[in-house]
Amino acid sequence: MIINYSIRDLISFTGVIPKLSELWASLTDQLCLWCICRHLGITNISFYKQSCQDAVAELRSSYSELKHVEHKSCDKEVCGGCYGVLTTHFTDNDFLTKIVEEVERRKIEYEHFCCSIALPSTSVVRDYTYLLLCADICPGVYSYLPLENIPTVKDIWKWMCGARLERRFGKKFALTHMDILLNFQHAELDRESNKLEESFRDHFKKRKGQSTDKFTHSSIVRALTSVSREKLRTLLTYPPHRLREMCRLQSMVVTHNPVYVAGRYNKYSRELSQSPWFIDGERKGLDTSVSELLSQLLLEYTQAKSQNFTSSGREDIDVQMLGSGRPFTIQLLEPERVLSPDVLSDIERKINQMDPLLVRVSDLTLISREEADKLKDLEAEKRKTYTAVCVSDGDLSQGELDILCEHRDMVIDQLTPIRVLHRRALATRQRTVHWMKAKLQCNSSRIFDLEIETQGGTYIKEFVHSDFGRTVPNLCTLLSNRQIDIISLDVLSVHVEWPPAPDNS
Structure with missing residues (x-):
């Protein structure tokens, strides 16, 4: 050619x-x-x-x-x-x-x-x-x-x-x-x-419900x-x-044209959802969300018509996002004003002053549409590290918990959890648990701290308590069929090279 x-x-x-x-x-x-x-x-x-x-x-x-x-x-x-x-x-x-x-x-x-x-x-x-x-x-x-x-x-x-x-x-x-x-x-x-x-x-057969020009x-x-x-x-x-x-x-x-802002966020509240969450018209959790807190000042400054928030996965409302934060992008639609690195730095500072007990943002930077699209492409490759507080129905020794360290790159089968069946198709998904370690809390033989690194998309809560046997193997079976439940869960790290380093030249 x-x-x-x-x-x-x-x-x-x-x-x-x-x-x-x-x-x-x-x-x-x-x-x-x-x-x-x-x-x-x-x-x-x-x-x-x-x-x-x-x-x-x-x-x-x-x-x-x-x-x-x-x-x-x-x-x-x-x-x-x-x-x-x-x-x-x-x-x-x-x-x-x-x-x-x-x-x-x-x-x-x-x-x-x-x-x-x-x-x-x-x-x-x-x-x-x-x-x-x-x-x-x-x-x-x-x-x-x-x-x-x-x-x-x-x-x-x-x-x-x-x-x-x-x-x-x-x-x-x-x-x-x-x-x-x-x-x-x-x-x-x-x-x-x-x-x-x-x-x-x-x-040129127009499909049923197709609104675009055939x-x-x-x-x-x-x-x-x-x-x-x-x-x-x-x-x-x-x-x-x-x-x-x-x-x-x-x-x-x-x-x-749309403007794309990338960064990472931390979430410190167990009542703050990532995006507005409504059930039967009633808002759950606080009267705001991570996406609203992060986009509010960007919308005000640019006078954009609306925004689309995208992140590398999402944490449950009762889960904190700690460590270096979760990667995200905000697409600003039809903005009237231009963002500069200095303006972004000022907006980042103001967001972190709004309510430091709820969220914190870091590394705000302008990126291209092509770079924004890469965030979704990284989903399958990413790893996540969590820390959880778990409780057993019976006494445990530290020696029993140390056995968990022997399981590396363990493949588990997870049937769609009961709690998300209303929004996810019923299917069995294979995920990998790369490593884990556990330690009894002081003065307790039943409560222990679990640190675990898994493939993105793993349901950690269900891996801990088995979800009525829908996740196999699970922490219960690995600990001699004890009944294990989860008290709290936090994300320590989302292992994704994101966002691109700000260009301050």
């Missing part, structure tokens, strides 16, 4: 000289200059930053077969490839001024910005039909060329306007912070979806690539017909 190619690359690769003049004549009947050039495989970004006249002059000087081509205005006719998106109507300075004015009206703080172009999902069909047209004229070049090798309308618009918007905003064009969504619609393209559905019925880019590409190109010519409107009107800008939406 040729990833970045030009006509010269294709000639060298295929050994076939494309019929450039014939190809140009066929495409120029329906496409604007920029869409012709993207179907010719021109991927030089600077090429699309020049005027139509300069672009044609460069083509004439670069390719002998095109030295007699006439200048084609980008606005002469409705373009069947970009539907008008690449014409001066949506790329000139007046249009860019409208974008700048909308951003200024929103008063969003940002350090970088990006533009997203939303086209009707069926627009990819027309790109395929023009690829078929090119293959008919130059089969040696285009017959096996995948569509993804041709720059998209979205790519070209960003190449044409990105640098100019950078100068207008005085900010860098990058895939972070503020997003300017330009949503284009075209009635004729919407009607083409009916023919697409008729030709590929099995690919004509997604990926579903259309799967349908188009499921048959041969010869078959496509009979299923699609081919050759492509001329469009009668250009697209319209349905909406311009300026939003700040």
Whole structure:
């Protein structure tokens, strides 16, 4: 597969000289200059930053077969490839001024910005039909060329306007912070979806309860690539017909992309849930939660619309989270203000002053979406260390407890605990107990402290008291079938390298 190619690359690769003049004549009947050039495989970004006249002059000087081509205005006719998106109507300075004015009206703080172009999902069909047209004229070049090798309308618009918007905003064009969504619609393209559905019925069956558009880019590409190109010519409107009107800008939406804050938290209360907990409309525990305490100041400062809290596992409401704390991320949706390392440091200090008997937070830092996604990926690999206070129904000796040290990397089977059956499927899950040790408390022959390290996802309470035999083996069977119960449980450590170290440079 040729990833970045030009006509010269294709000639060298295929050994076939494309019929450039014939190809140009066929495409120029329906496409604007920029869409012709993207179907010719021109991927030089600077090429699309020049005027139509300069672009044609460069083509004439670069390719002998095109030295007699006439200048084609980008606005002469409705373009069947970009539907008008690449014409001066949506790329000139007046249009860019409208974008700048909308951003200024929103008063969003940002350090970088990006533009997203939303086209009707069926627009990819027309790109395929023009690829078929090119293959008919130059089969040696285009017959096996995948569509993804041709720059998209979205790519070209960003190449044409990105640098100019950078100068207008005085900010860098990058895939972070503020997003300017330009949503284009075209009635004729919407009607083409009916023919697409008729030709590929099995690919576009909307599932019961499905709320999203069944004509997604990926579903259309799967349908188009499921048959041969010869078959496509009979299923699609081919050759492509001329469009009668250009697209319209349905909406311009300026939003700040989600911001992700990572850190670790400690929980010191046995009445504080990790997230708001309600049963039959009644709140359990305290009138706040870990997620609310950690996100409150972040929401206030950034003026975000809402937040999503994610952590590496969760502790029960009556369990403390000690040691270095539990890794977490907070996703702030549509924030109006930008967070900086100094601001995060100040927010961290204020959170720790709010109620130090409930929670403490550490290592607050900004991370990317990709880094935030890694937290869930680490779930299967993590280990956790706990400390528990346990009680036996009969006297124990320290020698009996020392036997527990001999069990290392012990695999146990845990049937879904009774206490979580209302929210978890009934299944037997294998977990590993890596090591454990126990010590009798002073002046007691029945109460002992247990320290244990297990695979993430192990139900510790059930391992201790067996959950009516649903966890096997368990502490009861390991201690000569005594009845063991748990008085209290704390998490000492969640062994995950998280979050990334704050960048204070």
